Amino acid sequence: MNEKFDAIVVGAGPAGNSAAYTLAKAGMKVLQLERGETPGSKNVQGAILYSDALERIIPDFRDDAPLERHLLEQRMWILDDESYVGNTYRSDAFNKPPYNRYTIIRTQFDKWFSGKVQEAGAMVISETTVTDLHMDGNRVVGVKTDRTGGSVYADVVILADGVNSLLAKKAGFHPELRPKDVALAVKEIHFLPEETIDSRFNVSANAGVVIEMAGKITNGMVGTGFLYTNRESLTIGIGCLLSDFRKHGIAPYALLDKMKDHPAIRPLIEGGTMKEYTAHLIPEGGYHAVPPLYGDGWMIVGDAAMFVNSVHREGSNLAMTTGRLAAETMIELTADDKPMTAKNLARYHEKVKTSFVMKDLKKYKDMPKVLENNPQFFTAYPELLNRAAHELLTVDGVEKKAKERSIRRSFVKSRSWTGLMGDAVKLWRAFQ
Amino acid sequence: MNDNTAAPPDKKPVRRRKLELDPRLAAYTGVWVFVEHERGLVHPVSRELLGEGRKLADILGVELAGVVLAAPGDVARGFCDEAISYGADLCYLVEDPVLAEYRNQPYTAGMTGLVNAYQPEILLLGATTLGRDLAGSVATTLRTGLTADCTELNIDLENRSLAATRPTFGGSLLCTIVTRNYRPQMATVRPRVMAMPEPDTTRTGRIVEHSLGLVESDIATKLLEFIPDDRRDKANLPFADIIVAGGRGLKRPENFQMIWDLAKVLGAEVGATRPVVQAGWVSADRQVGQSGKTVRPNLYIAVGISGAIQHRVGMEASDVIVAVNEDPNAPIFDFATYGIVGNAIQIVPALTNAFRQHLTTARLAG
C-alpha cells in the first residue's frame, strides 16, 4: 500500500515526542512508531524533568502534565559502608512557581506527551517495532516494521529509538556501543503514603527531594546512586558502567539490594511496597561518543545519539531539545523548499552545536575517562572523607589539631601527596 | 457490582443508613439455596451453601429452603431429602422433563417462577459455571442485585440485609456489598470457601412442588451431546487434600516431572501457575488462582512459585503451605507456613526421597 509521510519518527520517548509534536504542530504529516504497548509502557520508572526544555516545546505544560513533586532540596552524599558525609541545598526560591524541576513517573508522563502529539495531528502507532531502514542508495527513504505489509515511506526518518539504537547500528550510522560508554542503571519504585514521604523528607505540599549518592555503594565501580521522591512513591536506583559490572562480576540488583540496606538509606524506604524493577542503559560516553547526527533523509536525536550529560544526570532535557531542533530543521527546510539531503540537514548539527547540549557535553568531555581511570574516587575517597568526618565529630578528649594531623596522614597514606594533587588537578580539568 | 466494585475505592463507601424497605419487598422472607446438580450428582458447593444458609436463616429467624429443579423421578426427591439433611427446613421442587439437563432458559424460568411465587429475601447459588450462568439471568429477569463470587456472607442486623464480601481487582482488595431496595438479595459463592457441614439424616422437612409451564418446543437451545471429562487424567484440584504445584521457577518443562514424582509419592494432585499452563507444560485444568481453580487442601507445596496475588487468591486458604523458592524475598514467603530457600531442582528430589522413606517406615511400623 506504500503509505508516504513527510516524516517518520521512530520511538515515543521524550526525544521522539518532542520531534513529532513540533513537526505535527507545524502541519507536517507525521507518523510515529513505538514498539511498546503504549508510549511510555516500557519506561515505568520515576525521573527528573527539567522544565526549560519542555517549556520551549509546550509552554503551558504545567496545566495538565502529570508532575509528581517539584524539587525543593538537593542532597549529595558520599557514602562509606555505614556512614555518609554530605551537603544539602534547599532554597525557598525553588518553592515558587514556575518550578524548575519536577519528579515524574515516565509511564504517565510519556503517555501524556503522546496525547499531545496526537492532538497536534501526528499518527501514533504503538506495538510496532521498526526493524530496518529502507534505503535508496545512501538515502533513507522509509522504514520496515515487524507487521505484515509493514513498509512505510517518508522524506525524513528521525531516529529517536533510545540508547543502543539498533537501527542506527544496522544502517552503519553508529558503531557498536562500547561497554565503557554506557552505564547500566537499575531502579525500583517503592510505594509509601504521601504523608509518610512528606514527614520523612521534611517537605510538604508537593515539594520533593533528590539525593545523589556516590561512594562505596558502587563497590569501586564508576557510578552513582540516586533517590527521588514522587508523590506517593520513591524512586531508588544505582548505575555503573557496563564494563565495570562485567569486570567485577557483580549483579546489578545485588548492588541495589546492598545499597537499600545502607543504614542511611534503609530508614528512608522502610515500609514501602516495591513495585517496579527496571534496568536500563544510559549512554555515558559523552562528547567523544556522539555519532554523526544526520545524513541523506535522516537525523538522530536523544539517547540514540548519546546525548546524556552524565555528570549532571541530565538526559531527557537533551533528548527533548535535540528532538525539537531536528524538527525545526525540517520545518525550516520545508519552508525554504529545500530537499532533505545530508547537505541541508547539516543545519541540525549546527543547531545542536550552538545549543547547551553540545556545549555541556564538550565541557565534560574528559570526565568519563578520568573517572574510569581513577577508581580511587569511588573507593578510597569516600572512605577517607567519612573517616575524617568521624574523627572530627567524635568528642573524645583528643585535641582538634591532632585530629587534623591524623586525617591528613590517612589521606596521604592511602593516596600519596602526588596522587592527591594529581587527582585534584584531574577532576578540576574535567570540570573546566 | 461491576463498576461499583471497580470504582468505589476512589469514592467514599456509602454510609450505612437504616434501610426503609419498600413494604412490597418486606414481604420477602426466608433464605434459599439453589441445589445444583449435574449428571445425577449434587455439587458439593450446594451442601456448603446449605450449611452457610442455615447460619444466615438462624440469625434472621427465618426458614432455610433448598431449591431443586430437575427431571421428574426419585433422584429429584433424593436431592430434596439431602438438602433437608444438610440443614434445610423445606425444599421447593420443580419437576419437568425439560429440566433434565441444564439449559439457561428453562432453569431461569423455573427459578424466577419460584421466586415470584414464594418470595425469598436471600437466594444463594454456587459460583460454578452453572450457578453463574443461571444467577446472571435470574437477577436480570427479577431486576434485582447480585453479588458474584463471594467468599464471605453476613447479615447486617440493623436492616436485615445480606452483606456479601468478595475479592475484587484480582484479589488485591475485598469489598462488602449490600443490595439496597431490591429483593431477593442474590449472591453466588465460590466453592470450597464455606465449611462443609455434617449431614443429619434424621432431619425432616416439607417438600413444596411447583410447576414450570414450559414445553420442549418453547426452548430454543437443544443439548446435542454431553462429553464427560476423561476421568483418568482429569485433574480434580478443588477437592484435593494435598496439592504439589510448580511454577516458572522450574525453568524447563522436563523439570516439571519432579512435581509429578513428588505428587505420586504423596498421592497428591498436581497444580501449576498460569505461566506454566500457558507454556503448555500442564493442562489448563491444573491452573490454580484467580483465573484458575480455587483450592483448599490440607497441604499445598508450592515449588518455584513467586506467590503473585493472582495465584495467591486461589490457594491461600490451604491449611499448611510449604514454599520452595530460591529467592528469600519471594512474596510466597510472606504467607506460606514453611519456607525452604533453595534451588528447587535439588530440593524437590530430596523431598520426594525423604517422604518416600518416611512413608515406607511408617507403613512398616503401622
Next chain:
Amino acid sequence: MHTVVCIKQVPDSAQIRVHPVTNTIMRQGVPAIVNPYDLYALEEALRLKDRYGGRITVLCMGPPQAEAALRKALSFGADDAILLTDRAFAGADTLATSYALAAAIARIREDMPVDLVFAGKQTIDGDTAQVGPGIATRLGLQLLTYVSAVGEVDPENRRIIVQRRAEGGVQVLETALPCLITVLEGLNEMRFATMADMFRAARHPLTVWDREAAGIEDITKIGLKGSPTVVSKVFAPRPRTTRAELIEAQSGQPNDLADTLLAKLFTKHPQLGRQIVRRSS
C-alpha cells in the same frame, strides 16, 4: 452476519497496588488494557467473519479514554466501533451496565440486525461474569456462557452449534440466532494486525454515543441510580499469617533440609501427618 462484541477497558490488575493506609486503589502508572477475556471473544468473532463474512461492531462503555481499547479492536479487524460514554453511566453495577449495553445494542440493531453478541467470560476488575447474561436476558437472546468452541453456524436456518464448559464435562448445544456467547480463555490466539489495519484503525472515525444517542430515556435504570448493589466497605485482605518459618539445616544440604521439614510437618501437624500416611498406603 452482524456480530457485536462487547469489550471493556480495565486497569491491568497485575499492576494494581492498594494504598496501605486508605485501602484505595493506587492507579498511578497502572496501564489500561483491553480486558484480556474480551480479546478471545473478539478473535472468535473475527474467525466467524473469516468463515461466513459479515460485519463486526465493537461496543464499549467507559470513559473517553476507552477509545484506545476500541482502536485496538479496530486494528484487529472490527469494522465499526461505538463508545458509550456519559457521566450518567458512572457507578453502574452489573444490572445497570447490562441495561445500558443492551440499550445500545438495541439501538445498533435498528440500523442493522444483530445475529450474534460476544462478551468475555468476565472482566479482570469486576470479575463478575454477569454482564453477558444480563445483556442476553434483557434483549431476549439465547445465552451461551463459558463457550469453549464455536462450531457450525447455519445462517440460513439461523442456528449455531457450540461447546459449553459445564461441571464435569462439555455440553454440545445447538441454539437459535440471535444469541449471546461468552467465551472461555484460551480457545484461540489473537491475530497480529497488519500495518494497513493499524492505519485503518488510527484513521477510523469512532462513533461516540451518550445516553440520549443510545436511546436511553429512563435515567433511573443507569449509573448509580440503576444499581441495586452498593459497596458498603472496601478493605485489604487479612494477611494469612506472619511470614513463613524458614527451614534451615546446618549443612544446608537438600537432604537435611528435607528431613527438617518432614520432622516439622509430622510433629507439628499430626493430623496432616496421619493423613499423608493413610493416603499413601
